[in-house]
Amino acid sequence: MVKCDKCQKDAVTYIRYNGSHLCQGHFSEFVEKRVKKEIRNQTNFNKVKNVAVAISGGKDSSVALSLMHSVVKERRDVTLTAITVDEGIENYRPETIKCVRELCDKLDVTLEIVSFKDHVGYTMDDISKNLGYRTPCAFCGVFRRQCMNAVARNINADIIATGHNLDDNAQAILMNFTRGDVERLARLSPHVRIQPGLIPRIHPLRQIPEKETYLYAIINEIPFSDKECPYWSAALRNEYRDIIDELESRSPGTRHSILSSYDAIKPLLIEKYPQKDLGKCKCGEPSPSGKCMACKMLEDLNKK
Numbered sequence: 001m002v003k004c005d006k007c008q009k010d011a012v013t014y015i016r017y018n019g020s021h022l023c024q025g026h027f028s029e030f031v032e033k034r035v036k037k038e039i040r041n042q043t044n045f046n047k048v049k050n051v052a053v054a055i056s057g058g059k060d061s062s063v064a065l066s067l068m069h070s071v072v073k074e075r076r077d078v079t080l081t082a083i084t085v086d087e088g089i090e091n092y093r094p095e096t097i098k099c100v101r102e103l104c105d106k107l108d109v110t111l112e113i114v115s116f117k118d119h120v121g122y123t124m125d126d127i128s129k130n131l132g133y134r135t136p137c138a139f140c141g142v143f144r145r146q147c148m149n150a151v152a153r154n155i156n157a158d159i160i161a162t163g164h165n166l167d168d169n170a171q172a173i174l175m176n177f178t179r180g181d182v183e184r185l186a187r188l189s190p191h192v193r194i195q196p197g198l199i200p201r202i203h204p205l206r207q208i209p210e211k212e213t214y215l216y217a218i219i220n221e222i223p224f225s226d227k228e229c230p231y232w233s234a235a236l237r238n239e240y241r242d243i244i245d246e247l248e249s250r251s252p253g254t255r256h257s258i259l260s261s262y263d264a265i266k267p268l269l270i271e272k273y274p275q276k277d278l279g280k281c282k283c284g285e286p287s288p289s290g291k292c293m294a295c296k297m298l299e300d301l302n303k304k
């Protein structure tokens with residue numbers, strides 16, 4: 001059995017991009033150190049007093065909530081709330097919500113659940129029957145972000161932490177580069193600019209590969225669901241996931257390089273694409289151009 005590089009215990013994993021073998025304890029420490037550093041870098045706790053974590057019940061957001069909880073519990077001046085959006089996806093969301101409740105009970109964190117049905121009038125299963133030229137994920141992403149933002153604003157959250165990991169971040173960066181959507185690159189979260197009505201989103205797990213969050217959740221007995229969304233195969237992201245996986249397997253460390261290149265040019269992107277003042281849509285959500293995307297999509301759906 002291969003031993004841990006830091007002690008005499010058996011290794012549970014090999015980290016290819018830095019060549020280390022780690023036991024359970026040292027692996028957990030390796031993850032926690034980087035996540036806590038990211039939380040500190042992305043959050044100014046002198047100003048942030050009310051933290052929301054968007055949790056779907058998957059491994060990443062469940063790990064994000066657990067680690068945010070371990071940072072926040074040492075601070076009496078900061079409150080933590082979990083937010084879950086119930087999109088109305090049969091055979092998927094009910095099971096994941098069960099896991100969310102279990103974790104919130106375990107950590108004693110207040111949970112706010114908001115449903116598409118109540119917020120936009122349709123479940124995702126209803127919407128999937130009337131997609132038109134759009135993919136289900138196009139609707140789901142827009143409505144979900146709107147629900148998350150509205151709830152976070154209602155509870156006076158200063159930030160929303162999501163479970164986006166290193167793979168998610170590298171995919172988003174590559175996707176926007178290859179599409180030539182440079183302006184959107186400047187706006188990717190973690191958000192560094194504060195916009196009225198839009199609660200900034202942070203990514204505590206942005207340095208952690210997906211496989212590591214999975215292992216961390218298992219080792220630390222964090223309840224989560226690994227059920228897959230039935231609409232997953234339609235996600236545009238999947239193509240970029242395959243490309244990045246291939247690059248990473250040939251050249252370990254590629255995902256970290258994509259992220260650090262992006263971080264190096266982000267200040268220049270922000271300078272080139274200065275923040276547009278956000279107006280307010282009639283629904284109350286911030287929008288750069290009058291009617292927000294969610295209202296436009298809803299109008300399309302109502303016509304059908």
Ligand SMILES: Nc1ncnc2c1ncn2[C@@H]1O[C@H](COP(=O)(O)OP(=O)(O)OP(=O)(O)O)[C@@H](O)[C@H]1O
Binds near residue numbers: 054056057060087
């Ligand atoms: N239904 C939801 N309710 C609350 N937050 C959500 C929901 N779906 C996604 N999120 C947030 O957006 C992040 C990225 O979404 P994604 O679809 O990749 O998550 P997932 O695969 O369902 O689960 P996870 O990222 O937790 O493993 C999640 O980590 C979570 O923070």
